[in-house]
Amino acid sequence: MVQGKFDVIHGWAAMNPGTKVEPWTYKPRPIGPNDIEIEIQYSGICGSDLHIIKGEWHGTSYPAIVGHEIVGRVVTKGEKVSEFSEGDVVGVGAQVYACLQDDCGQCNRGLDPHCPSTVYTYNSKYADGEQSQGGYASAIRVDANYVFKIPDAMVKDHLEYAAPLMCAGVTTFAPMIRKGVKKGDKVGIVGIGGLGHLAIQYASALGAEVYTFSHSPYKKQECLELGASHFINTSNAEEVESAHHKLDYLFVTSKGKADEYNDFISLMNIGGTIVLLALPEGKIGIGAGEVIFTGVSITGSLIGGIDILKQTLEFSAKHNIRPIIERYPMEKINDALEHMNNGKARYRIVLDNLASRN
Numbered sequence: 001m002v003q004g005k006f007d008v009i010h011g012w013a014a015m016n017p018g019t020k021v022e023p024w025t026y027k028p029r030p031i032g033p034n035d036i037e038i039e040i041q042y043s044g045i046c047g048s049d050l051h052i053i054k055g056e057w058h059g060t061s062y063p064a065i066v067g068h069e070i071v072g073r074v075v076t077k078g079e080k081v082s083e084f085s086e087g088d089v090v091g092v093g094a095q096v097y098a099c100l101q102d103d104c105g106q107c108n109r110g111l112d113p114h115c116p117s118t119v120y121t122y123n124s125k126y127a128d129g130e131q132s133q134g135g136y137a138s139a140i141r142v143d144a145n146y147v148f149k150i151p152d153a154m155v156k157d158h159l160e161y162a163a164p165l166m167c168a169g170v171t172t173f174a175p176m177i178r179k180g181v182k183k184g185d186k187v188g189i190v191g192i193g194g195l196g197h198l199a200i201q202y203a204s205a206l207g208a209e210v211y212t213f214s215h216s217p218y219k220k221q222e223c224l225e226l227g228a229s230h231f232i233n234t235s236n237a238e239e240v241e242s243a244h245h246k247l248d249y250l251f252v253t254s255k256g257k258a259d260e261y262n263d264f265i266s267l268m269n270i271g272g273t274i275v276l277l278a279l280p281e282g283k284i285g286i287g288a289g290e291v292i293f294t295g296v297s298i299t300g301s302l303i304g305g306i307d308i309l310k311q312t313l314e315f316s317a318k319h320n321i322r323p324i325i326e327r328y329p330m331e332k333i334n335d336a337l338e339h340m341n342n343g344k345a346r347y348r349i350v351l352d353n354l355a356s357r358n
């Protein structure tokens with residue numbers, strides 16, 4: 001068995017429901033033959049992190065170190081790992097394990113986030129019962145299948161921008177690739193935030209004509225700069241009506257109100273597709289008649305599998321797609337979480353371990 005660099009991992013854990021984390025250490029899993037130990041440099045804050053810290057999603061098992069937008073360097077690798085070397089700059093996203101067997105009906109068609117054996121990066125259990133712990137920490141040990149090389153161009157040019165691509169990036173890009181968004185399609189993005197500002201860039205880079213929908217008119221200029229052709233202020237009925245029946249795709253990246261969802265159908269071209277990426281409270285209301293008469297499909301999308309995560313990184317590097325971020329030293333993590341919890345993050349927060357160490 002290979003010995004790792006970290007006998008204990010120092011992290012920032014939620015100890016009980018709330019919005020604060022505190023220093024906490026744990027003994028990491030042994031490094032198996034196909035595992036990699038990563039020294040973490042940057043860790044993005046995702047909206048899911050806050051839900052887990054607060055205990056809002058059926059059962060958080062405290063202490064929980066969250067964080068699933070991880071970038072760092074390989075410091076140790078198991079005997080069977082051939083595709084990585086020590087020193088490689090790599091990322092880890094929201095998933096750290098799936099069976100990846102040919103006889104798995106989900107893994108064998110690239111839907112590994114839906115594998116029954118999935119282990120998420122934090123607040124999830126490995127087969128041996130041990131809890132996974134995430135990226136607000138000095139290091140992480142994970143299966144090499146869920147470690148991704150960061151393209152050279154990103155390593156050279158502000159590596160911290162790569163972190164949010166590991167969840168927010170792949171979450172928005174995956175359904176565009178799976179649904180086949182292409183040049184000339186009219187694509188709507190509802191919600192201009194952590195996901196939405198990346199979705200605009202991906203849709204635009206794919207050649208789509210991008211319509212952005214937000215109730216914050218001050219975001220118009222930014223949307224246009226990110227690649228949108230149209231900005232619709234959702235508080236203005238006339239502007240909304242001007243977009244009726246236009247869209248081939250609509251990506252809903254903000255929670256909104258459950259009863260707004262039926263109105264989204266009016267924006268769709270016949271046979272268009274609405275993709276849900278955020279979780280509103282309660283059940284969304286959609287009329288069967290609207291769906292039948294428009295032929296609109298309504299679907300959802302959960303992170304992205306191994307193949308799509310690789311594509312996300314390559315495509316982002318090629319098209320220079322990067323999140324708009326705010327940086328915090330890791331030791332200021334509670335300030336960062338409060339900022340995020342107040343809805344003030346523009347648009348993703350990246351925690352910097354190096355800044356804390358220097």
Ligand SMILES: [Zn+2]
Binds near residue numbers: 099106117
């Ligand atoms: Zn599987």
Ligand SMILES: [Zn+2]
Binds near residue numbers: 047048049068167168
């Ligand atoms: Zn996430």
